Amino acid sequence: MDTIEFKPIGIIHTPFTKDSEIPRQAVSAPEISGTIEIKEEYVDGLLDLKKFSHIVVVFHLHLVTFTELISCPPWDDKHGIFSTCSPYRPNPIGISVVKLNKIAGNKIHISCIDMADGTPVLDIKPYIPDLYPQENIKVGWLNNKIALMNKGKSKILFEPLIDN
């Protein structure tokens, strides 16, 4: 299995220039807006995207400098990295569904975002709810924690991207 190389198709501009300001999840930050600036050579690929209400943004968690296979959220016990949303993954790839507000030239205006300013974008996909199962879902150790997250407590919604 060889190394796989990707080149960013663009960069995300967000208000989050300090990592401690970054919301835990995109859905928890409806009021936060930003812009994806697409490289000119990829702009033709944006055709027809503007009529979608939401897009899936695949991005490089570029501030991550190490990997931890066992992750310990500040609000819970230790868990295997692949059962968490921790950024300290072997391949630090982030996926967020964000609201698409407007496309103007090579700029995609979005909200409900949780990325650091300057985040490299790897891919953009249309968000199609039908592709996501809704029945017979079990979320393991996150079960009670999701209920807590939905209460909107800020100590859960905000945490440093990088522990110091």
Added chain:
Amino acid sequence: MDTIEFKPIGIIHTPFTKDSEIPRQAVSAPEISGTIEIKEEYVDGLLDLKKFSHIVVVFHLHLVTFTELISCPPWDDKHGIFSTCSPYRPNPIGISVVKLNKIAGNKIHISCIDMADGTPVLDIKPYIPDLYPQENIKVGWLNNKIALMNKGKSKILFEPLIDN
């Protein structure tokens, strides 16, 4: 913006050894089973994953050999690549939500899959429906096509991964 390098954390074994057999979407293939074989050095990261019913698999569409910014599905007109699920993307990254059946050692048994045999896996995340918006969704040009897909017509569910 530099090149970003990732290393596969594992490989997917599926029945799809010929690209023409691959279902269009994971949700369309509930009866299809396969196995993700995780590299030994990452197995500790699987802790607690087994109690999730579904996982998000991020993978490299390794059979893709070219990019097309304007994509033309066999069942529709031309559209910008970022508004489609076409594999011929600038960075050929696939994302599928699959059913998790069992974890035994370094093997994750899954179903509802749409990957080619031998696909390199980049990341595995827990599937948490709460992270995906459900209200006020618009799916642009795909609107009528999703209804058609849900009828389960095989000419839509199956297509070659690579056009010859």
